[in-house]
Amino acid sequence: MNIPVLKFDAVIVGAGGAGLRSAIQLSEAGLKTAVLSKVFPTRSHTVAAQGGVAASLGNSEEDHWRWHMYDTVKGSDWLGDQDAIEFMCKKAVEVVVELEHYGMPFDRTDSGKIYQRPFGGHMSNFGEKPVRRSCAAADRTGHAMLHAMYQRNVKANTQFFVEWMALDLIRDSEGHVVGVTAMEMETGQVVIFHTRATIFATGGAGRIFYSSTNAFINTGDGLGMAARAGIPLEDMEFWQFHPTGVAGAGVLITEGVRGEGGILRNSNKERFMERYAPNAKDLASRDVVSRAMATEIKEGRGCGPNKDYVLLDITHLDPATIMKRLPGIREISIQFAGVDPIKAPIPVVPTCHYQMGGIPTDYHGRVVMPRNGDFNAVVPGLYAAGECACASVHGANRLGTNSLLDLLVFGKSAGDSAVEDIKGSKAHRDLPKDAADYSLSRVAAIDNRKGGSSVAEARLAIQRTMQDHAGVFRFADMLKKGAAQILEVEKQVMNLEIKDKSLVWNTARMEALETENLIEVAKATMISAEARKESRGAHVRDDAVDSPEFPNGRNDKEWLKHTLWHREGNKIEYKPVNLNPLTVESVELKTRSY
Amino acid sequence: MERAAYERLRWRSIRRGMLEVDIALTRFLDEQFQSLSAAEQQAFVELADFEDLELWHLISGQEVCEDPRLAPIVAMLRKS
Numbered sequence: 001m002n003i004p005v006l007k008f009d010a011v012i013v014g015a016g017g018a019g020l021r022s023a024i025q026l027s028e029a030g031l032k033t034a035v036l037s038k039v040f041p042t043r044s045h046t047v048a049a050q051g052g053v054a055a056s057l058g059n060s061e062e063d064h065w066r067w068h069m070y071d072t073v074k075g076s077d078w079l080g081d082q083d084a085i086e087f088m089c090k091k092a093v094e095v096v097v098e099l100e101h102y103g104m105p106f107d108r109t110d111s112g113k114i115y116q117r118p119f120g121g122h123m124s125n126f127g128e129k130p131v132r133r134s135c136a137a138a139d140r141t142g143h144a145m146l147h148a149m150y151q152r153n154v155k156a157n158t159q160f161f162v163e164w165m166a167l168d169l170i171r172d173s174e175g176h177v178v179g180v181t182a183m184e185m186e187t188g189q190v191v192i193f194h195t196r197a198t199i200f201a202t203g204g205a206g207r208i209f210y211s212s213t214n215a216f217i218n219t220g221d222g223l224g225m226a227a228r229a230g231i232p233l234e235d236m237e238f239w240q241f242h243p244t245g246v247a248g249a250g251v252l253i254t255e256g257v258r259g260e261g262g263i264l265r266n267s268n269k270e271r272f273m274e275r276y277a278p279n280a281k282d283l284a285s286r287d288v289v290s291r292a293m294a295t296e297i298k299e300g301r302g303c304g305p306n307k308d309y310v311l312l313d314i315t316h317l318d319p320a321t322i323m324k325r326l327p328g329i330r331e332i333s334i335q336f337a338g339v340d341p342i343k344a345p346i347p348v349v350p351t352c353h354y355q356m357g358g359i360p361t362d363y364h365g366r367v368v369m370p371r372n373g374d375f376n377a378v379v380p381g382l383y384a385a386g387e388c389a390c391a392s393v394h395g396a397n398r399l400g401t402n403s404l405l406d407l408l409v410f411g412k413s414a415g416d417s418a419v420e421d422i423k424g425s426k427a428h429r430d431l432p433k434d435a436a437d438y439s440l441s442r443v444a445a446i447d448n449r450k451g452g453s454s455v456a457e458a459r460l461a462i463q464r465t466m467q468d469h470a471g472v473f474r475f476a477d478m479l480k481k482g483a484a485q486i487l488e489v490e491k492q493v494m495n496l497e498i499k500d501k502s503l504v505w506n507t508a509r510m511e512a513l514e515t516e517n518l519i520e521v522a523k524a525t526m527i528s529a530e531a532r533k534e535s536r537g538a539h540v541r542d543d544a545v546d547s548p549e550f551p552n553g554r555n556d557k558e559w560l561k562h563t564l565w566h567r568e569g570n571k572i573e574y575k576p577v578n579l580n581p582l583t584v585e586s587v588e589l590k591t592r593s594y
Numbered sequence: 595m596e597r598a599a600y601e602r603l604r605w606r607s608i609r610r611g612m613l614e615v616d617i618a619l620t621r622f623l624d625e626q627f628q629s630l631s632a633a634e635q636q637a638f639v640e641l642a643d644f645e646d647l648e649l650w651h652l653i654s655g656q657e658v659c660e661d662p663r664l665a666p667i668v669a670m671l672r673k674s
Contacts, residue, residue, distance in 0.1 A: 043609075
């Protein structure tokens with residue numbers, strides 16, 4: 001079959017914060033740059049980021065990148081690589097100032113400097129007291145960032161391919177990445193992008209869970225493509241959860257609801273937090289509340305037909321207080337839970353929010369994988385940045401406002417590395433003769449299959465399996481069952497059928513292709529989580545609890561290492577954590593407590 | 595509405611930047627869109643072109659839709 005070939009110096013897959021930031025580097029270096037996106041760039045999920053971006057500007061009070069580095073290492077529960085963390089925290093000031101020059105409307109102080117506010121986990125003087133480090137643009141930081149960077153790209157002549165979906169990486173016989181295949185939705189045509197650099201900026205895959213704050217678009221397309229191309233995924237057992245998302249919808253209910261007197265109840269209407277945290281009760285910290293909720297559900301005291309959520313009750317509060325102190329909560333509850341919280345309690349469940357792991361990279365944004373005894377051998381031609389990548393700066397747990405920083409710093413550095421590598425190479429490497437065959441056969445299988453499984457059902461099976469077996473609080477027996485079950489679900493996903501066989505604008509086909517990416521992330525998560533027999537950061541097991549020998553269940557002797565999951569045979573291997581920063585002393589291991 | 599136009603609208607409704615908007619538009623498309631008049635359907639197509647934050651502010655009632663053509667659709671989105 002004759003497949004059109006488009007030749008670019010670089011292709012970037014994904015037009016959220018990381019993709020747009022790296023595209024600026026490439027286009028402004030005069031390179032011919034394409035950006036592929038499933039949606040219009042300013043509709044990427046970065047738009048949902050409200051918190052701000054961390055940088056030790058010191059505009060409001062004294063601050064230092066070394067303090068920021070300390071907080072990030074501690075937040076990561078020491079699983080973050082300290083070279084990458086130093087690099088990110090040092091670069092933070094530079095990338096925020098650049099963003100300001102791109103026209104980002106940051107909030108300002110009276111004297112015209114960027115206004116900074118405090119955010120959880122960010123402290124001064126190596127963990128002493130909270131510091132104001134977050135730079136924001138009201139409650140629309142992500143939105144404003146996307147707009148500023150999109151405009152900058154338009155000026156730099158970046159070519160956007162909107163409503164295109166990347167399908168697979170193309171690697172030559174020596175393992176070099178020489179481009180991607182992609183499908184234009186409007187025509188259904190598969191096209192080869194032949195490149196000297198390919199950058200993945202495809203975001204997270206939070207849709208593997210039934211309850212997720214992530215937009216529907218977060219299906220882990222870059223992770224799926226990497227896994228199918230033989231690249232391992234790193235630290236996929238680590239996912240950040242929020243205790244109170246609306247059950248079945250995922251939309252967040254702010255923690256302020258419990259602050260105003262909201263009470264969590266199980267199916268017996270019992271205020272169960274009294275048993276888990278007799279003093280703080282419903283106001284205990286996020287992880288304690290999440291674990292209690294998960295335990296109630298696991299022990300059969302969940303509510304609803306599937307007994308899979310608990311209730312957040314504010315019916316005892318004065319309606320006037322609810323309207324005044326918790327604006328928007330009534331609206332969200334009516335819209336997404338179908339209940340008026342003045343009259344009935346809100347169904348809630350711990351809800352997935354952010355993926356700490358991803359495609360392994362070094363701090364230059366180059367994708368790396370083990371080869372000939374080197375854990376960090378570069379995959380030539382491939383780069384990754386943002387939530388799809390694992391540099392690793394977030395380790396086992398991410399600090400708020402470090403995600404927008406991650407995508408700016410590593411978006412830029414992936415772009416810079418690609419520019420350097422392209423300028424150091426002579427020409428495009430040849431495309432393999434069968435460059436598009438794998439993608440074409442995947443698409444044809446979906447198009448032609450009869451009597452296969454439904455996309456919606458297979459996706460739901462992934463999400464239910466992940467939520468029930470590898471949620472916020474993990475149990476050894478459930479992980480074991482989950483690992484077997486997800487491989488059963490995989491068979492369903494490998495047998496998808498779509499009823500609509502149209503070539504053009506076939507959204508059912510797109511959803512089927514996305515589901516084939518989701519399953520790769522789901523397997524990586526479940527199998528990595530089952531294998532890690534300690535608790536660390538966001539990965540918490542009931543059989544690895546707090547003890548004098550292992551504070552918080554963390555076992556540095558055996559588990560201070562990164563997981564690498566390989567699709568081939570679901571093989572797991574481990575690589576050491578880099579405890580050596582670039583220029584400063586290592587942040588020494590200690591118990592993580594706040 | 596012809597098939598390709600509907601499918602394009604579907605994609606632009608089920609793949610948004612914000613979860614809240616994903617849910618609201620997907621639900622509307624599945625439950626109410628087919629019973630609308632051609633003019634009302636066209637109004638929804640225009641709304642689906644709004645930025646996520648603008649749409650969310652309208653759907654959540656933080657802002658009021660001033661356009662008389664779009665306002666009835668916003669009201670339906672809020673109820674759905």
